[in-house]
Amino acid sequence: MSRRVLVSQLALATLFFALASAEAQDDKVKPAVNRYGLVVKYRKPGQDEFDPKQKYTLECYEEEQTGNGLYVCQTGSLSAVTKGLFKGGDGKGVQSQHGLEITVRPSDTKAKDKPKFAVECFLDENNNNLLYVNDKGAISVVPAKYAQKTGKTIKGHTRTHGMNVRVRKAGDPDWSKPTTKTFAIDVFEDLNNGNVIYLCESGSMCVLPSATAGARSGKGTAPDWNYGLDLGVRGPKEDKITKDSKKYGVEVFKDTNNGCQIYVVETGEIAVVPSKLAKFLPDKEKAKDPDNKRYFDLGVRGLDEDKFSDKTKKTGVEVYLDENNNSLVYLSVNGQIAVVPGKEE
Numbered sequence: 001m002s003r004r005v006l007v008s009q010l011a012l013a014t015l016f017f018a019l020a021s022a023e024a025q026d027d028k029v030k031p032a033v034n035r036y037g038l039v040v041k042y043r044k045p046g047q048d049e050f051d052p053k054q055k056y057t058l059e060c061y062e063e064e065q066t067g068n069g070l071y072v073c074q075t076g077s078l079s080a081v082t083k084g085l086f087k088g089g090d091g092k093g094v095q096s097q098h099g100l101e102i103t104v105r106p107s108d109t110k111a112k113d114k115p116k117f118a119v120e121c122f123l124d125e126n127n128n129n130l131l132y133v134n135d136k137g138a139i140s141v142v143p144a145k146y147a148q149k150t151g152k153t154i155k156g157h158t159r160t161h162g163m164n165v166r167v168r169k170a171g172d173p174d175w176s177k178p179t180t181k182t183f184a185i186d187v188f189e190d191l192n193n194g195n196v197i198y199l200c201e202s203g204s205m206c207v208l209p210s211a212t213a214g215a216r217s218g219k220g221t222a223p224d225w226n227y228g229l230d231l232g233v234r235g236p237k238e239d240k241i242t243k244d245s246k247k248y249g250v251e252v253f254k255d256t257n258n259g260c261q262i263y264v265v266e267t268g269e270i271a272v273v274p275s276k277l278a279k280f281l282p283d284k285e286k287a288k289d290p291d292n293k294r295y296f297d298l299g300v301r302g303l304d305e306d307k308f309s310d311k312t313k314k315t316g317v318e319v320y321l322d323e324n325n326n327s328l329v330y331l332s333v334n335g336q337i338a339v340v341p342g343k344e345e
Contacts, residue, residue, distance in 0.1 A: 029294040032061040032070065034308075035088035036126055037301055044135045045101050045116040056137050059300050060126070062088055063319075065293075068340050070330060074300045075137030076315050077204075078330050078338035081129070085143035089126020097121040097130070097150040098192050100157050104201045107164050107184040115201045121192070123149060130195070136203030146209030148193040155191035160216050161257045162186040163223045167266045170230045170247035183268050187216075187257070196258075202268025204336075214258040214275030223253040223262065226280050226324075227287040233318040233333045234295050241292070241318075248335050252324075254280055261325070267335030277341040279325035288323035295319070 037059045041050045058073040067083030100119045118135040128144035162185060169179040188197045194210035229250045232241040249266040259275030281287060296319070299312040316333035330338040 029296075030064040032063050032296050032298060034299075035060045035062055035069075036091045038094055038124070038131075039303065040094055040120070040122055040131065040133050041096075042120050042133055042135050043099060043118045045118045047118065054135075055303060056133060057301055057303055058139060059298065060089065061296075061298060062086065063296075066328070066340075068328070069141075070298070070317070070338070071131070071139055071141055072298050072300055072315055072317070072332075073133075073137050073139045074302065074313065076332045076334040076336045077137055077139045078317065078332055078336050079139050079141040079206075080328075080330055080338040080340045081141055081143050082340050082342065085145055087127040087144070089124070092125035094122040094124055094131060097123055098154045100190065100197075102157060102186075102188060102197070102199055104186045104199050105162055105184045106201055107182045115203070117199060117203060117205075119197070119199075119205070121150065121190070123147070130193070130207075132195075132197070132205065132207045134199075134203060134205055138203055138205040140205050140207040142195055142207055142209055146195075146211055148195075150192045157188045157190050157197070160187050160189055160196075161218075161220045163253075163255070165223060165225075165251065165253055165262070165264050167251045167264050167268075168228060168249045169266050170249040172249065181266060181268070183264065185262070185264075185270065187255075198260075198262070198270060198272050200264075200268055200270050204269040206270055206272040208260070208272060208274050212274035212276045213260060216258045217256070219257065221256040223255055226252045226254055226261075228252065229287070229290055229322070231290060231318065231320060231329070231331050232292075233331055233335075234316055235333050236297050236314050236316050238316075246333060246335075248331065250329075250331075250337070252281075254278070263329070263337055263339055265331070265335050265337050269336045271329075271337045271339040273325075273327060273339055273341045279327075279341070281324045290329070291321040291323055293319045293321055293328075 069081040069086035071079045122131045130142040130147040184201045196213040261273040261278035263271045320329040328340045
C-alpha cells in the first residue's frame with residue numbers, strides 16, 4: 001500500500017480543476033506583511049569566534065489570512081509561528097545566547113565522515129522569541145511563551161535518540177525505486193534551555209519547546225510512517241501550478257519515542273509538529289488530498305539592502321492545508337518546509 005496522495009499526471013483532470021480553483025483563490029490572497037528584517041552571524045564547525053563575513057539575512061512576515069508569523073532566511077529556510085504565539089516587532093536586532101557543535105549520524109553506515117553542524121541560538125529582541133540558526137542557513141523559531149534565556153554558564157547538548165527515514169520522489173508510489181532517499185535524523189536536548197533539536201544529516205533543523213515535545217520513551221524505537229503527499233510549488237514567475245512546476249514528495253512519520261510528527265521532504269528538509277499538537281491518520285484510512293490555499297512571493301533583503309527593490313531576492317512559498325490533520329504546510333520553491341498545526345480560521 002502506498003497510501004500516498006499524488007498530485008501529478010496520474011490525475012490531470014482533477015489537477016487542473018484544482019488549479020482553476022487555486023487561481024481563483026489567488027485573486028483574494030492578501031500579501032504577507034513584512035514586520036522586520038534581521039541579520040544573524042554564524043560560526044562553522046571548529047570555529048570559536050565569529051567571522052564578521054559569516055552572516056545570514058532573514059525576514060519576518062505576518063500572514064494576514066491567519067495571523068501566523070513566517071520567518072524566511074536568504075537560503076530559503078522557513079520557520080512558522082502560530083497566530084496565538086506570534087508578535088511582530090519594530091526592527092530591533094538579536095542577542096547571541098549560545099552556540100552548539102552537533103554531529104549527526106550518517107544514514108550510510110559505510111560513510112567515513114559524520115555530518116557536523118554549528119548551531120547558534122539568538123534572542124529576537126522584537127518579541128523575545130528564540131531563533132536557532134546553523135551554518136547551513138537552516139532556521140527554527142521557539143516562541144517567547146516557551147523561550148528561556150541562556151544562563152551565565154554555557155552548557156552543551158545531549159543526544160536523546162535518532163532514526164532513519166525514507167522519502168519517495170514526487171510521483172513515485174513505489175518505495176523500491178532507486179530515487180527513494182534515506183535520511184538520518186538525530187534528536188538532541190539543548191541543556192541550556194531544555195529545547196528539543198531535530199537535526200537531519202542534510203542540515204535541515206527544527207527546534208521544539210520541551211514543554212510541547214512530549215516525554216521520550218528512551219527505547220529508541222523506529223518511526224512509524226503515516227502517509228505521503230506530493231506537493232507542487234509555483235516559481236516566482238508562475239501564475240499557477242502546472243505539470244511543469246516543481247513538485248516534491250513529502251512523507252509524514254510519527255516519532256514513536258515522544259509522539260511528535262515529522263514531515264520529511266525528498267530534499268532532506270524537515271518540519272516537526274510537537275506531540276501535544278500532533279494528529280495522525282488512523283490505520284487503514286485513506287490519505288486525503290491536500291488543499292492548495294495560496295501562494296506568496298516573499299522578498300529577503302541582502303546584507304547590502306536597506307530597502308526592498310526589484311533586485312531583492314524572492315522565495316516562492318506555497319501554502320497547503322493538510323486535510324489529514326488540519327495543519328498548514330508552507331513549502332518553498334526549493335523544497336524547504338514549515339508546518340503550523342491547527343486549521344486556519
